[in-house]
Amino acid sequence: MFLITCPFCGEREESEFSYGHEAHIARPENPEKLSDAEWADYLFMRKNTKGVHLERWVHTAGCRRWFNAARNTHTNEILAIYKMGEQPPKEIKAMIEKGKTS
Amino acid sequence: MTKYSIFSLLRNAMGYHRDWQQAWRSPDPKPEYDVVIVGGGGHGLATAYYLAKEHGITNVAVLEKGWLGGGNTGRNTTIIRSNYLWDESAFLYEKSLKLYEGLSQDINYNIMLSQRGVLNLAHNLHDVRETQRRVNANRLNGIDGEYIGPEEIRKLVPIINLDPTIRYPVLGSSYQARGGTARHDAVAWGLARASDARGVDIIQNCEVTGFDIEKGQITGVQTNRGQIKAKKVGVVVAGHCTVMSDMAGFRMPIESHPLQAMVSDPVKPIIDVVVMSGAVHCYVSQSDKGELVLGAGIDAHTSYSQRGSLHIIEEQIAAVCELFPIFSRMRLMRQWGGIVDTCPDASPIISKTPVDGLYFNCGWGTGGFKATPGSGWVFAHTIARDEPHEINAPFSLDRFSTGHLIDEHGAAAVAH
Ligand SMILES: Cc1cc2nc3c(=O)[nH]c(=O)nc-3n(C[C@H](O)[C@H](O)[C@H](O)COP(=O)(O)OP(=O)(O)OC[C@H]3O[C@@H](n4cnc5c(N)ncnc54)[C@H](O)[C@@H]3O)c2cc1C
Ligand SMILES: [Zn+2]
Numbered sequence: 001m002f003l004i005t006c007p008f009c010g011e012r013e014e015s016e017f018s019y020g021h022e023a024h025i026a027r028p029e030n031p032e033k034l035s036d037a038e039w040a041d042y043l044f045m046r047k048n049t050k051g052v053h054l055e056r057w058v059h060t061a062g063c064r065r066w067f068n069a070a071r072n073t074h075t076n077e078i079l080a081i082y083k084m085g086e087q088p089p090k091e092i093k094a095m096i097e098k099g100k101t102s
Numbered sequence: 103m104t105k106y107s108i109f110s111l112l113r114n115a116m117g118y119h120r121d122w123q124q125a126w127r128s129p130d131p132k133p134e135y136d137v138v139i140v141g142g143g144g145h146g147l148a149t150a151y152y153l154a155k156e157h158g159i160t161n162v163a164v165l166e167k168g169w170l171g172g173g174n175t176g177r178n179t180t181i182i183r184s185n186y187l188w189d190e191s192a193f194l195y196e197k198s199l200k201l202y203e204g205l206s207q208d209i210n211y212n213i214m215l216s217q218r219g220v221l222n223l224a225h226n227l228h229d230v231r232e233t234q235r236r237v238n239a240n241r242l243n244g245i246d247g248e249y250i251g252p253e254e255i256r257k258l259v260p261i262i263n264l265d266p267t268i269r270y271p272v273l274g275s276s277y278q279a280r281g282g283t284a285r286h287d288a289v290a291w292g293l294a295r296a297s298d299a300r301g302v303d304i305i306q307n308c309e310v311t312g313f314d315i316e317k318g319q320i321t322g323v324q325t326n327r328g329q330i331k332a333k334k335v336g337v338v339v340a341g342h343c344t345v346m347s348d349m350a351g352f353r354m355p356i357e358s359h360p361l362q363a364m365v366s367d368p369v370k371p372i373i374d375v376v377v378m379s380g381a382v383h384c385y386v387s388q389s390d391k392g393e394l395v396l397g398a399g400i401d402a403h404t405s406y407s408q409r410g411s412l413h414i415i416e417e418q419i420a421a422v423c424e425l426f427p428i429f430s431r432m433r434l435m436r437q438w439g440g441i442v443d444t445c446p447d448a449s450p451i452i453s454k455t456p457v458d459g460l461y462f463n464c465g466w467g468t469g470g471f472k473a474t475p476g477s478g479w480v481f482a483h484t485i486a487r488d489e490p491h492e493i494n495a496p497f498s499l500d501r502f503s504t505g506h507l508i509d510e511h512g513a514a515a516v517a518h
Contacts, residue, residue, distance in 0.1 A: 001411040015413040019402040021357070040503035044355035044446050048344040050406045073358075074406050 002076050006059045007067050020056030022046050023068045039069055050074055052095050054088055103299035106210050125291060126298035133307050134331035135163045138323055139338060139484055140310045140346065142166025143175040144286070145463055145470065146338040147293035147304075148478020149485070151209070156301035156479070157486035161330075164294075165325060167309035171290030174340050175471065177440035179363045179397045181376050181387065182472040183220045183241045183281030185247050186513040190496040191449060192243040197493055198476025199280060205475055208364050211292025213284045214390070220281030221250075221258065221426075222513075223271040223379040232512050233276045240278075247278045261428050268424055279447050283376065283387055283395075289474055313350050313460065320459035334459045336485050341406065341441030343464035352456045354464070355502050356443045359400040360410035361468050364437035365424045368392030374430070380512075382421035386429075393435065396422060400442060400468060410439040442467045447507040448514040452481055452494040461485050462499070469514050 005011045028034055028042055047053065053073045058066045069082040070092045080089050087093075109403035114122055137153060139146045142164045153159045166172075183203060184195035206213050225231040233249060240247040251274050252264050264272055305327075307412050312324035313335065328507055337346050341358040368391050369410060378385035383399040398418035401410045415437065423430045445451060445465035450473070452463045463481045468471060480494035490498065501507060 001413055013413075014403075014411060019404075021404075036503040036505075040355075041353065044502045046344075048354070048357050048404060050342070050345050050358075050433065053404065055403070069135040071403075073404055076405060076407050097268055 002078070004057060004069070004078060005081050006062055006065075007081055008063045009059060012059070012062060012075045016059060016061040017057045018048055020058055020066065023054040023056045052079060052092060053098065054092075054096075056084075103210075103295065106212075125295040126304050128306065129303045131163060131165075131251070131308065131325070131327055131330050134302075134322075136161040137334045137336065138162070138330060139164045139336045140323065141173070141337065141339040142170045142290075142294075142304065142306065143173045143338065143340060144171065144289050144293065144474035145175075145340075145477045145481070146336070146465070147297060148291055148475050149336055149338060149463070149481045150302045150304075150478075151293050151297040151300070152479045152482035153486060154297060154302055156482060159486055160301035163330065164295075164297070164302060164304045165308040165310055165323070165330070166304070166306045166487035168305065169306055170294055171287055174440040175222065175286055175290050175474070176288055177363065177438055178471040179385070179387070179395050180283040180286045180471055181220065181281070181378070181385070182215070182284055183278050184245055184429045184472070185220075185222070185236060185276060185278045185281070186510055187239050188508050188510065189234045189243060190508050191510050191513070192240065192245055193493050194246050194476055194480070194497070195473055196243070197479065198473045201283065201475035201479060203280075204241075205289075205292070209292045209296035211288060211295060213288045213292055215282065215284045216390075217280050218375050218387075219258065219277060219279045220376040221255065221275040221277050221378065223272055223377065223381070224274045224276075225272065225379065225381045227273075229381055230274050233274060236513055237276050245278075246280050247276055248303040250275050250277050259377055260375060261372060261426055262377065263425055263427055269426070270379075270421075272410065272425070275480040281376065286471060289471075310346070315350065315457055315458070315460075318456075318458055320457055334461070334485055335480060336461045336479070336481060337462065340443050340461045340464060340466065340470070343443050343462060347455075350455065350457050350460060354451070354462070354499070355446050355505050356465055357404045358406060358441050358450075359403070359404050360407065360439045361398070361442045361443055362410035362415060362437060362439045363395065363397045364415065364434050365389065365393035365395050366429070366432045367435050369394070369432070377425070379421065379425065380450045382425070384418045384425070386422060386426065394429065394432065396451040400444065406441055408441055444468070446502070448510040450477070450497055452477065452484065452490070452501050453499040454484065454488070454490070455499060467514065
C-alpha cells in the first residue's frame with residue numbers, strides 16, 4: 001500500500017483510490033477509418049513501462065475525481081501528480097525521454 | 103545423468119549423501135545456438151526440454167537473469183487444474199494436465215504431483231449458473247468435472263462454513279478430481295536436469311539486454327555476458343514480457359501486476375483438497391509440510407516491485423476466515439509477491455511475432471503454473487516448425503486485431 005496525494009483532498013491511503021491504467025490514450029476521432037491493427041492498438045496495447053509510467057487514478061472513496069500521476073513502477077514512488085487534461089511536468093517528460101527509471 | 107531410483111537413494115545413503123552428482127552443469131555460454139530461450143522459469147525450461155525431446159533440437163541455451171525458478175515459478179501456489187470454459191483453453195490446459203500426469207516418470211524427478219481435487223466455489227445464482235455451464239463445457243470436452251452442492255462439499259471439506267446467512271454463502275462448487283498441486287521448485291529443477299541431460303545449456307545470472315535483429319530477422323541476443331548468436335529466440339519472461347517486446351520494437355496487450363501469496367504456521371492435516379473462490383478472492387490448500395497455502399487477488403495497479411499491498415491481504419484473509427472460521431487464530435509465517443503478466447482476455451499469448459525467428463510465450467497472468475509442461479510443449483513445436491501447433495494457434499498475438507479473443511475471466515482471473 002502506498003500513499004497518494006489527491007490534488008483535491010491531499011494525502012490518503014492507496015485503498016481509497018481506484019486505478020485507471022495508462023494515461024493520455026486519446027480516443028480515435030474517426031474510429032471507422034482505423035484498420036483492425038490500429039483499433040487493436042487503441043483498445044488493447046499498453047505501455048506497461050518498467051520505470052516512469054503515466055497513469056490515471058480516481059479518488060473513489062473521497063472526492064471521486066480523476067487525476068494523473070507519474071509513478072516509477074519499479075519502486076512505486078510517485079514522482080508527480082497532475083490534473084486531467086494537463087501534460088506531465090517537464091522534468092518527468094525529460095526522465096521518460098532518457099528512459100531513466102529512478 | 104545418473105538415474106534417480108530407490109537404489110541410487112540407498113547407495114547414496116550409505117555414503118552419507120556426499121556423492122550425489124550435480125543435477126545440471128553450469129556451462130559458459132557458447133558463441134552461437136540454434137535456439138536461445140530467454141527466461142529460466144518452468145515454461146522456458148519446459149520449452150527447452152520438449153525442443154530436445156520432441157524435435158531433436160539440442161543446441162539450445164536457456165538464459166536466466168537470476169536463478170532457476172526464481173520468478174513466478176517459485177512463487178506460485180502450485181494449483182493445477184484444466185477446467186477452463188472455452189474449447190481452445192480446454193485443449194491447452196488439458197494437454198498440460200496430461201503431461202503433468204506422466205512428468206515424474208518422464209523426467210525421472212519426483213514433482214510430487216498430488217491430484218487431490220480442486221473446488222471452485224459458487225456464492226450466488228450467477229456463480230451457480232456459470233459454474234454449471236463451465237462443468238458442462240468441460241465434460242463435453244472430455245475433461246472430468248462435476249457440479250456439487252453443499253452436502254457433497256461438506257463431505258470433501260468438513261471444516262468449511264456452510265451457514266446460509268454469511269455474506270457470501272457457499273451454494274455449490276465445481277469439482278475436478280484430477281486437479282491438485284505439485285511441487286513448483288521440483289518442476290523447475292526436474293525439467294532443468296532433464297534438459298541438461300539432453301544437451302541443453304542452462305545459464306543462470308545471464309540477463310538479456312537487447313535483441314540483434316537484421317532485416318526483420320532475429321540473429322542473436324545481447325546479454326550481460328556478451329553477445330550470443332541464435333537462429334531462433336523464444337522469450338518466456340512472464341511479467342517482463344513488455345520490457346522485451348519494447349526492445350524488439352512491437353507492442354503487447356500485457357500489463358504487469360503484483361500477485362501475493364502466503365503460508366501459515368504448519369499444522370496437522372486439516373484440508374485435503376484445494377478450495378478456491380473467485381468471488382471472494384481467496385483460495386487455500388495445505389502443503390505436505392502442513393502449512394496452509396493461501397492466495398489473494400492481484401493489486402489493481404501495474405508494478406514491477408514484486409511486492410503487493412497489505413489491504414489486498416486483509417481482504418483475502420477476511421474471506422478465508424469467513425469461509426473457514428477454524429483458521430481465524432492461525433498465524434502467517436511468510437508472505438511474498440510475484441509479477442504476473444495479465445492479458446485482456448485472461449488467456450496466454452503463445453505466438454510468432456512481427457520479427458522472424460522471435461517467438462513470445464506470455465500472458466499467463468495468475469494461472470500459468472498448471473500449464474507449464476503443455477505451454478513448453480506447444481511453444482517448442484512453434485519454435486521448431488516456425489508455425490503454431492493446432493492447440494496454440496488460437497493463442498496468437500494477432501487475435502487482438504482479428505477479435506478472436508478467448509475470454510477466460512470466469513475460469514481464470516482470481517482463481518489460479
Ligand atoms: C503468488 C502467485 C500465485 C500463483 N498461483 C498459481 C497457481 O496456484 N496455479 C497456477 O497455475 N499458476 C499460479 N501462478 C502463476 C504462475 O506462477 C505463472 O503463470 C507461471 O509460473 C509462469 O511461469 P514462467 O516460466 O512463464 O515465468 P517465471 O517463472 O516468472 O519465469 C520467467 C523468468 O524470466 C526471467 N527473466 C526476466 N527477464 C529476463 C531477462 N531480461 N533475461 C533473462 N531472464 C529474464 C525471470 O528472472 C524469471 O525467472 C501464481 C503466480 C503468483 C505470483
Ligand atoms: Zn480526492
